[in-house]
Amino acid sequence: MKRENVVGRANVEDTAELEAYYGELESRELGALWNVANEIEPWYPQPKSVPMHWRWRDIEPLVRKAPELVSAEKAARRVIMLVNSGRKEWSAAAGLLYSGVQIMNPGEYTSAHRHQASALRFVMEGKGAYTVVDGERLELSARDFVLTPNGTWHDHGVAEDGTQCIWQDGLDIPLMNSLDANFYEVHPQTVQTPTPLSRENWNKPYSPVFLYKWDECYAALKKDGARYEYRNPRTGGPVMPTMGAQLDLLHPGNQTKPRRHTGNIIYQVAAGRGYSEVGGQRFDWEEKDIFCVPSWTPYQHVNASGAEDACLFSFNDFPTLNALGLFKVTEQ
Numbered sequence: 001m002k003r004e005n006v007v008g009r010a011n012v013e014d015t016a017e018l019e020a021y022y023g024e025l026e027s028r029e030l031g032a033l034w035n036v037a038n039e040i041e042p043w044y045p046q047p048k049s050v051p052m053h054w055r056w057r058d059i060e061p062l063v064r065k066a067p068e069l070v071s072a073e074k075a076a077r078r079v080i081m082l083v084n085s086g087r088k089e090w091s092a093a094a095g096l097l098y099s100g101v102q103i104m105n106p107g108e109y110t111s112a113h114r115h116q117a118s119a120l121r122f123v124m125e126g127k128g129a130y131t132v133v134d135g136e137r138l139e140l141s142a143r144d145f146v147l148t149p150n151g152t153w154h155d156h157g158v159a160e161d162g163t164q165c166i167w168q169d170g171l172d173i174p175l176m177n178s179l180d181a182n183f184y185e186v187h188p189q190t191v192q193t194p195t196p197l198s199r200e201n202w203n204k205p206y207s208p209v210f211l212y213k214w215d216e217c218y219a220a221l222k223k224d225g226a227r228y229e230y231r232n233p234r235t236g237g238p239v240m241p242t243m244g245a246q247l248d249l250l251h252p253g254n255q256t257k258p259r260r261h262t263g264n265i266i267y268q269v270a271a272g273r274g275y276s277e278v279g280g281q282r283f284d285w286e287e288k289d290i291f292c293v294p295s296w297t298p299y300q301h302v303n304a305s306g307a308e309d310a311c312l313f314s315f316n317d318f319p320t321l322n323a324l325g326l327f328k329v330t331e332q
């Protein structure tokens, strides 16, 4: 019990009589709210997730080892997950967002499936990767951003004449599971036969654009300034109902304003180097590093280099918070 000596907060002393009473309650699957009230009604968000930094140079050898040990077929998805030490039980990278690094060799593919969870990918390296989303085949290059929205059939692979490919997956699996709303289905064909997908009378809750090519997005980012949001062109809003994504550009010597907000962000360094202060910790990052900012954690990004631009790709759960009226932000 966390007692607080503040009017309006639980502050009950333990006595022998009360302890016996708590035992009786427990035996009937009951409990006294005042023993947990201060914990379950925090003054402000108290994320279980902690700020974390997965350095590419540390994880790369382990990611590359996976294909030597497990086939893509047997693994179904050969992915090394990013596990937040405060969120292990949810397989979450931060908050209720999952992330992992998927690796595929030339000629390998995953079998077609769909799930209620929404997925997005940011390509880290390689040539010849493709994904087929609801029958539409999309060719993927380094730093491309691609969606496999909730309920869409998808399979992916690497062409025989390609190179080893690696990409970061982002999914809302922990959110779906915490809502007990997840479903999973295997496609009747192992891999989908590519067919054109009609966008006529599009009424899906996600973007009709699935593939956002790096060159175009980066050019738009450079033209417009500091931020590029991947958008659903039909609505101008986020690409999927539960997750959004963006690019941040930091010119040499630039830094973002310190801010904090509800909602979680997972970053991947798309280019350059710099550092971020996240909840009082300093993460010195370089290309392909991944780090997270849990909800309500103050943070700031800095490009301390004298010469090179830095670009951060990130995805977030802001659309979920916005849909529920829970997004709050403060700039300091």
Ligand code: GTQ
Binding pocket: 077, 079, 099, 100, 101, 102, 115, 119, 169, 171
């Ligand atoms: O490709 O749909 O990293 O279902 C984890 C679960 C990727 C996928 C992951 C998945 C996928």
